[in-house]
Amino acid sequence: MKTILVPTDFSKHSEWASHAALSLARKTGATVHFLYVVDIPQYAFSAAHEMWNMEERQRMAGEAYQKLKSMIAEPPFSGFAVQIAVEQGSAYQAICQYAAEKSIDLIVMGSHGITGLKKIFIGSTTERVIHHAPCPVLSIKNEHFPSEIRNIVFASNFYSEVYEAFPRVQQFADLFDAKLHMVRINTQARFESTRYTNKIFRDFVECTKPHNYTFHIYNDESEEVGVLNFAEDIEADLIVMATHERTRLGELINPSIAESVSERSPVPIMTIKLPMPAFKYELSRINRSYLA
Incomplete structure (x- = not known):
């Protein structure tokens, strides 16, 4: 295992996934990629609204990149080989495309456990990645990732x-x-x-x-x-x-x-x-x- 991808939205679930990925990287020597996706809606009310959206997305992308830089500069991330990236688009499609382009061996994601009507209307990015990713996907539900898997x-x-x-x-x-x-x-x-x-x-x-x-x-x-x-x-x-x-x-x-x-x-x-x-x-x- 040479490359691990962690899609992040800076939530606690993403933090759990990050720690799990670092645990695996410690054992394998893999490079860990941290990816933030600025979600692009599939509609626009007007050209002016779309222009505002583009400017807002650029601002969000810049802020996310700076936040990723700050994150990997601090322990425990600072002791690992890491790369960071910010993409724009549909979250699950951007994650799968990045994984394919970078020949990622494993995607590690925090799972929010969305169910019922909420899942029907907004979906779950983790579940969509599971069905479309070009590599295995490890879903993390809590902060307790085992240091040894027996x-x-x-x-x-x-x-x-x-x-x-x-x-x-x-x-x-x-x-x-x-x-x-x-x-x-x-x-x-x-x-x-x-x-x-x-x-x-x-x-x-x-x-x-x-x-x-x-x-x-x-x-x-x-x-x-x-x-x-x-x-x-x-x-x-x-x-x-x-x-x-x-x-x-x-x-x-x-x-x-x-x-x-x-x-x-x-x-x-x-x-x-x-x-x-x-x-x-x-x-x-x-x-x-x-x-x-």
């Missing part, structure tokens, strides 16, 4: 669509010499027989060659609740989940499991974006029989 939950269906993403999970576990607790959550609504799930996992192991791991089938009322309960049972320090790239309409109509877990998890959660699901993966859920 137990990592990797919750998945272990279908072939996650094979390509798994090396990033293993690399992160190796960084801390942590044990991976891989779990398939079984629910009444999305039931799989133990025999079928074990076959899927054997195929996963054969293709991805994991190490220092355990495998579990965990029954619960829903996948979200199962992940959270399992993480609590093993005293997990981190949850890792894969999530698909999604449209804004999809985010509103059918939030992802990773998104729901992120909103409720007391421990940090790292998400890795998968490509839009191919139709073959949906078909693979139809045939649950396995005879061999």
Whole structure:
């Protein structure tokens, strides 16, 4: 891990994310990028109003840059390799574009936990970044980021669509010499027989060659609740989940499991974006029989 990005709005949530990023940088030697985005509205009432907005945004950008300079000059930031930047635009789009341009390895963000109607109308920048970022996203919910990560939950269906993403999970576990607790959550609504799930996992192991791991089938009322309960049972320090790239309409109509877990998890959660699901993966859920 060579580069870490921390989008900041100077809130307490961003401060928690900054400290988590510095903790990771201390272990990896990574350069930490701090990014402030001046949000640009998608409308203007008049040309004069737009001109005022441009002037106001320039003022805000200048103030943010000076604030970032002051921040990194003081401990604990002063002892690390850091870069600062200010961009203008849609917050989540600017964050994802910056991450792509700078070849960022990990984005660390504070999660405000917006839910309900407020989320529908204004959205959550963290959740949108999770679904569109070109690299893994680590969501921080509180100030207590563990200095040592010993137990990592990797919750998945272990279908072939996650094979390509798994090396990033293993690399992160190796960084801390942590044990991976891989779990398939079984629910009444999305039931799989133990025999079928074990076959899927054997195929996963054969293709991805994991190490220092355990495998579990965990029954619960829903996948979200199962992940959270399992993480609590093993005293997990981190949850890792894969999530698909999604449209804004999809985010509103059918939030992802990773998104729901992120909103409720007391421990940090790292998400890795998968490509839009191919139709073959949906078909693979139809045939649950396995005879061999």
